[in-house]
Amino acid sequence: MIETPLRLRHDLSLGWGFVRGRVGRGWLRGRGDGGEMVDLPHSWNDQDTFQHGRRSYSGFGAYRREMDLPTMPGSGVWKLRSEGFYGIADVWLDGTSLARVDGQFLGFEINLSGSLAAGPHVLAVRLDNLFHPNVLPGKRDPDFLLHGGLAGRVWIEWVPALHIDTGHVEVVCTPDPDGAELLDLRCAVNGLESSPMNGRLSWSVTTADGAPVATAEPMPIGDGTLEGSTNVPKPRCWSPDDPQLYWAECRLETDGSPTDVVRVRFGITRAEFRPRRGFFLDGTRVDLHGCNRHEAIPGFGSALPPELQRADAELLKNYGCNFVRLSHYPQHPMFLDACDKLGIMVYAEIATWKSVRSARGWRRAARRQMRDLILRDRHHPSVILWGMGNESRSRKAYSELRGISNELDPARPVTYAENNLYRAHRQDTIGIPDVWGVNYELDALEDACASSRLENVIVSECCNHPTSIKGDDREELTQVATLEREWELMMNRPYLAGHAVWSLTDYATEHRKRYRRLTGLFDAWRRPKMAAELFRARYAEEPMISLFDTAPGPATPPSRFRRDVPAASNFSDRELHVFTNCESVHLRRDGEPLIDLEGAIHFVVPIGDAFEEISAAGSRRGSNIEARHHRNVRASRIELVAHDGVFTPGRTITIDVAIFDDDGVTVRDWNGHVRLQAEGDARFHTYTDSDEVVMARGEGRAYLTLGSREGEFMITALAGGLAAGTATIRIAPPGPSGAADQLVGS
Structure with a gap:
């Protein structure tokens, strides 16, 4: 992660006109209807994928918006930057073609004229998501979609004439034998041909929360290629259990005043693949699983x-x-x-x-x-x-x-x-x-x-x-x-x-x-399947028990991960699959002891179908956990839960949908669709234009992007014969950073 806190950055992610299909030069110059209003990131394949028998749109699209630039003191250059997308794009400014770029899933950077006038300008991007043999992946029909559109943010940044080249800032970490970490700090300074050369460059290193760690001696700019070094005496190495991060700040000063600052976030890692021994972090073998x-x-x-x-x-x-x-x-x-x-x-x-x-x-x-x-x-x-x-x-x-x-x-x-x-x-x-x-x-x-x-x-x-x-x-x-x-x-x-x-x-x-x-x-909406619970049982640290009641499953060979409990004749028609990382689990059937389980992460327990509740209690490393599974429950109502409690304009929030009985028990055999409605300034992201949520095992998920109007509104979930579910969303004012289109600088 790289930050440039002294540079003026104008976020252009909001308020684009979008047209799906070919557009001419007149549209790119700002003429005619601007099209549908969209914000970035945006894909024109948001509602035509994941549908059996339907081909997604592969072709052309175009984006256009106005931007108003302020008068800037001193000399410098505007740089137009984007995040990644697939395809070839033509970028236009004020009716003139600037560049033809490959989005390459990484984005682009275009230097604009340093004399770009203050005031209004028209920016347009015309692109496609067609097959190109020399645009990676370079395959006509890969086993994933080449989504079309500006799938990342776009912004314009004012860079002073004398500035640090963010593409050539590097922090290289090398362990010292005494346990310290040597940091080699490298960067390049651009603009020497048009700016004074009496500047100096200094480095400092802090922890992620700003505590000072080390500094490097200031050095003159010279020919613009600079290298320095410093030591971190007692480094905390980055690891899965302790992901320690640091900031390295490169500061350029001329005549005693800061001209440019670039901050790089990094970690100190001692990672190695040892011959025939696997992967090691800081001398300890780590099994990679994911x-x-x-x-x-x-x-x-x-x-x-x-x-x-x-x-x-x-x-x-x-x-x-x-x-x-x-x-x-x-x-x-x-x-x-x-x-x-x-x-x-x-x-x-x-x-x-x-x-x-x-x-x-x-x-x-x-x-x-x-x-x-x-x-x-x-x-x-x-x-x-x-x-x-x-x-x-x-x-x-x-x-x-x-x-x-x-x-x-x-x-x-x-x-x-x-x-x-x-x-x-x-x-x-x-x-x-x-x-x-x-x-x-x-x-x-x-x-x-x-x-x-x-x-x-x-x-x-x-x-x-x-x-x-x-x-x-x-x-x-x-x-x-x-x-x-x-x-x-x-x-x-x-x-x-x-x-x-x-x-x-x-x-x-x-x-x-x-x-x-x-x-x-997980399914496409990130809801877990049984296999996710098996994976969690093997690798997660937090204690867990997950219960699934099924018909007898397919025959499987013996496994160290699974234990099958012999079936009594009257219990053979239903199975309980127990996934757990607990040392032991005690099962009860309708309050009566059923069996104790240990020695695996997946147990298959015959239970029959004449029961109301299975309860499970277990422990892992001194922490206790319980789980319950109910059968023969009747669906009566829909429940909505909105996550991500900070509801600010433009935020995307997760809405979980559940089918409950009268007692608040999830109805696990309810599969189907639930229709959503939003009364206020918000948009549901469903994979068709019907605002329907796919439900499986009594659960579903939707995503809602909030608009810009503050205040409260209600969302409603409907399905035939069930009491509707509702939730109230309040869009609060944004914090000091304000709207995404605000000019921010020092």
């Missing part, structure tokens, strides 16, 4: 607001994940910021999917994206691996990408995800990655380990069950069995650094007309 994440939600496309970026990281942490692979493209820096703060390790990669090749144009685009990805994200302590590709191979391309990584970030290893070791041998990619990534070939782990430079392997994809729809007992239990079976295959392999389940959530795709892939531990 998921592959796609950056999309129905109703948003890939244009996730900050609240939902952070929520995904919190979801991973709460369910015991310490690792996430960002498949299969660069993802939003806010998600990486959240991983830094929560202690989640990251495998970050460029955009590929069976598309790595030796063609010159593709390799040029891949080199550029690899370079820009590393320059943007190398200060995130959560990043432990750079990914070069997925399920495709080219010795020439991978050798070039490895060279870029070694040049820019030699301490971090590179990998790529391989699903065919035989083809890797034939195409001679053996020995290029530091760590070998295995997709599904669990019988090839030993050979894969020997194929990497560091004799180390990570399972980059596994446990893929593509039809596990939430609420279907048999499909969910098959997914559970898939995890248990593949976990068995990965046991007792010290050279295996860890694994990433495919996938964190269900997601939209049109590859082979699949439309949706139901592979997630």
Whole structure:
């Protein structure tokens, strides 16, 4: 994360006119109807994905808005910046084409004229989400959607003529033998040709909350390339249990006054993959366990607001994940910021999917994206691996990408995800990655380990069950069995650094007309399936018990993770699946003792169907927990719960929907749809235009983006025959930072 507190920054994320389809130069110059009003981030595929049989829109779109620039003192330059999106974009200012850019999931930066006049201007962006062979991933029909639109924020920033180049600020950490940490501090200063050269540059280091840690001696600007160093005497190394962060501040002064300040957030990590021994942090072996994440939600496309970026990281942490692979493209820096703060390790990669090749144009685009990805994200302590590709191979391309990584970030290893070791041998990619990534070939782990430079392997994809729809007992239990079976295959392999389940959530795709892939531990709205509870039982620290009452599931082989209780003849028609990390669990059936469970994380207990309540009580490391499951309950009403209690204008909040009986018990066999209504200034994000929520096991979820008008309004949930659910939302005034379109500066 990089901040520039002295620079004037004008956020342009609100109030864009949007047109889906082609537009001419007249529209780009500000003529004609501006179109639908939208805010950024925005995707034009927010309501046409995740629907069986419906192709999402792939084509053109355009955005336009006015901006009013103030008169700026002194000399400098305006820079237009954006966050990432897919596709090719033409950027226009006041009727003139500025640049043609590749969004490359990372965004763009355009230097505007330093003489750009104060007053109103018209900014327009015309882009597409079509297939381009040399725009990564460079594949016509990958197994994920290439969402269209400006999926990140856009802003304009005033940069003084003499300034620090944010793309060339670097903090390199090296441990000293005495236990201290040596920080090499590097930066470049631009604008020397037009500004006085009597400036000085100084560095300081603080903890995340501002406590001073170290300083470096001030140095003259010289030729504009500066290096300094300092020591952190007793560093707190970043780890999943203690994700300590620091700030390094680079301050440029001329004639005794500050001209520019750049702040870089970083962490001190001592991470290494040891040959045939796995992954280590600060000398301690750490088992990597997590998921592959796609950056999309129905109703948003890939244009996730900050609240939902952070929520995904919190979801991973709460369910015991310490690792996430960002498949299969660069993802939003806010998600990486959240991983830094929560202690989640990251495998970050460029955009590929069976598309790595030796063609010159593709390799040029891949080199550029690899370079820009590393320059943007190398200060995130959560990043432990750079990914070069997925399920495709080219010795020439991978050798070039490895060279870029070694040049820019030699301490971090590179990998790529391989699903065919035989083809890797034939195409001679053996020995290029530091760590070998295995997709599904669990019988090839030993050979894969020997194929990497560091004799180390990570399972980059596994446990893929593509039809596990939430609420279907048999499909969910098959997914559970898939995890248990593949976990068995990965046991007792010290050279295996860890694994990433495919996938964190269900997601939209049109590859082979699949439309949706139901592979997630969670559904597309981040509601857990049984497999998520199994994962949590294995890896989470907080005590948990989760109960599911089902018909007898599919036959499964024995597993160290599962215990089956023999069935009595009168109990054989229903099963209770108990997922827990407790040392022991005591079950009661309608108040009477049923059985004590221990020695596994998944128990299958025959219970029959003639009961009203199953209760479970357990403990873990001295902490007690209880859970209850009810049967034969009758749906009577809908309940709404609004999370994220600070309701400020523009915020996206999560609305959970539940079906209850008269006593407030969730009706677990209620599947269907609930219709939502909002009376005030707000918009529901549903994956169709019907404002319906998909319900499974009596639960559903919706997202609501608040408008700009303050005050109270009511949201209502309706379903035939049930008492409506209501919730009152109050939009409060924003804090001192005000609206997103405010000019902020010193």
